[in-house]
Amino acid sequence: MRIIIVGAGAVGSHLADQLSKEHHDVTVIEENKERMQRLQDALDILVIQGNGASPKTLQSAGIENCDLMMALTNQDEINIVASLTACKSKVPFKIARVSNMDYYLLDNWLSEDDLGVDLLVNPEFECALQIRNLLAVPGASDVAEFGGGEGIMVGLKVEPGAPCVGETLSEIMLKQDRDYFLIGSISRRGRTLIPTGQTRLETGDQVFIFCLRSSLDDVYEFCGQKRKQVKRVMILGGSKVAVYLCKMLEKQRIRATLIENDEETAEHLAEELDQTLIIQGEPTNVEMWDLEGIGEADAFLALTRDDEENLLSGLIARSKHVPIVIALLEKLEYVPLVNQVGVNTAVSSRLAIVDTILKYVRRGNILSVTTLKGNEAEVIEFTATPRCKLLNTPLKDLPALPEVLFAMIVRGREIFIPTGHTQILEHDRVVVIAGHTSKRRLEELFQ
Template sequence: MRIIIVGAGAVGSHLAEQLSKEHHDVTVIEEDKDRMQRLQDALDILVMQGNGASPKVLQRAGIETCDLMMALTNQDEINIVAALTACKSKVPFKIARVSNMDYYLLDNWLSEDNLGVDLLVNPEFECALQIGNLLAVPGASDVAEFGSGQGMLIGLSIQDGAPCVGETLSDMMLRYDRQYFLAGAVSRRQRTIIPTGRTRLEAGDQVFFFCQRGSLDDIYEFCGLKRRMVRRVMILGGSKVAVYLCKILEKKGIRATLIENDEERAEELAEKLDQTLVIQGEPTNVEMWDLEGIEEADAFLALTRDDEENLLSGLIARSKRVPIVIALLEKLEYVPLVNQVGVNTAVSSRLAIVDKILKYVRRGHILSVATLKGNEAEVMEFRVTSGCKLTNTPLKDLKTPPEVLFALIEREGSIFVPTGHTQILESDRVVVVAGPTSKRHVEELFA
């Protein structure tokens, strides 16, 4: 597929790297000369300097013959103009990144039926949804749904003294009902492991489980954790992510206290958020946290526009023994620091839209895609179509690379963890974990 990406920021660069690895013909347009040069040095793709909203620049990039155009700069107006130019050039598929709430709420105005944009992505809204999912599974670093919502992926840390420490996975699964959950990937000291039955888990491992929704209590016990529902949260910063999240929490009946430094912004948010307590004050004023009941909070969310402030406040919240601490980090180089300072997980509004875009690009027999934080493995969900090479053969007899794991199958409305004797059938929805060198091989198997 011929793809043009407008914008070489975190989102555009990440997608350019991923899609070029998948052998798509990728061209990137970037106005900033230094950013353009960095991407050109890093990837074997065509990178052009220019304004992505300019029809002349888009024509030089090959807009007339491309299959997909993504406008992913941090300026909504450039993205919209680029997408509309792509519409006029009859590009089959157009994606635009839009952060302004006014534009985003006018989804129908920009839609395929009106102005022709196929997919609008809002980084802040997607990030807020991600945080909402994390709060529904307290302590998790990753949460994703598969199938019709019955199947889940959750990432949890193995605690000191957990019953699974030092045991092989095959022995541990004898104590639990294997059909309900499976350890599908492990992050250990910055290494990715696709586990087998002989794999022994260690304290500090980050394990990614695939499970039925009803098996969460068993998984928490397995990891040495206690499951505690989130009923009250404290939020620092009145960012767009925070506003979207407060609206989500209000619908769920979760009490939120939001602290915003700017007086005018605090007044604006107090009018917008009916059931959220909005307080004007310095976000890192710990005395204010105490006055507002930090010790009663089930979760602390550092969502200011300043990464350093989010890390620091997360560290302080951890010292206050808040069970769940989540920090918004846009500088990806800070993400490895998260575990060192005691923050449970980091979220990024920029990367929150990557999975959504990849799912759209790979649409067809691929139903969804999830990337795992701190892990090079990728999770893909497929619908098995007629002629698939994998059907009617026991999984143990399939010739697949060792870093491929069949994690979940949904069949006729029921979801289960397969065994080596399971056979894949036409119309099944199958969730697969693939290591970094096996992703394309897995896609070919299901083609």
């Protein structure tokens, strides 16, 4: 596939790296010379310096022979103009990063078609959704839903004394009276493991578990944790992510206290948010946290625009024994550090839209894509079409697929974890966890 990416920021660079590894023909347009040179030195792709909204620059990038154009700069108008040019050039699919919600509320005046865009992605809104889902599964680093939410994948840390430590996965499963969960991947000391029956879990492992939502309490117990419903949260910073999230929490009747340093911003938030308590003050003023009830909070969310402040705040919140601490980090190199400083998990508005975009880059029978934090594996949900090469054969008899686990199958209204005797049937929705070397092969088998 020929792909043009406008903007070599964190999102554009991340996608360019991933897609070039999957052997797509990627061209990146970047106006900043230093950023352009850095990307050209790091990746074996074509990088063009120029304005991504310029028709001349887009033509030099090969817009007329392009299959997919992604405009991912941090300026909405440049992204929309680039998409309009791509539309004129009859590019089959156009994606634009747009943060201003006004463009999503145009009703009959302007539609996505009028804007020349097939998909608008709002990174801050997607990030707020991600945090809301994490709060629904307290303590999880990652959450993904399947089959209307009845099936779920959660990333949990194995705590000291957890019953799963020491025994092989085969030994553990023999003690169960049913297959109520499956461990799809393990992050251990910076390495990604796709487990086998002989794998033994260790304290500190980050495990990515597939299960039915009704079995979540069992999964928590397996990892040595207890699940506690979130009823009260404290939020630092009045960022766009925080505002979107507060509106979601208000609908769920979760009590939120938001601390914002800027007086004018705090006043505006007090007018916009009906049921959120807004406090104007220094976000890192720990005495203020105590006065506002940090000790009673079920979750602490550091959502300022400063990554370092969010990490430091999260560390202090953990020292106050807050059960769940989530930090907003836009510098992607900081994301792997969160567990080392005691923060439960990190979110990024930039990474939040990567999964949404990847679903559209991949072939049409891919329903969803979920990348895992600190883990090289990827969760992909396929539809088994009549052309799927894996139909009607027990999974144990399929050709060996390195770094691949079949994690869950949605069949009509039924959702279950497959065994070696399970056969994939036409129209099944199949959830697979795969290492980066096997993704392209899976696409070929499911096409």
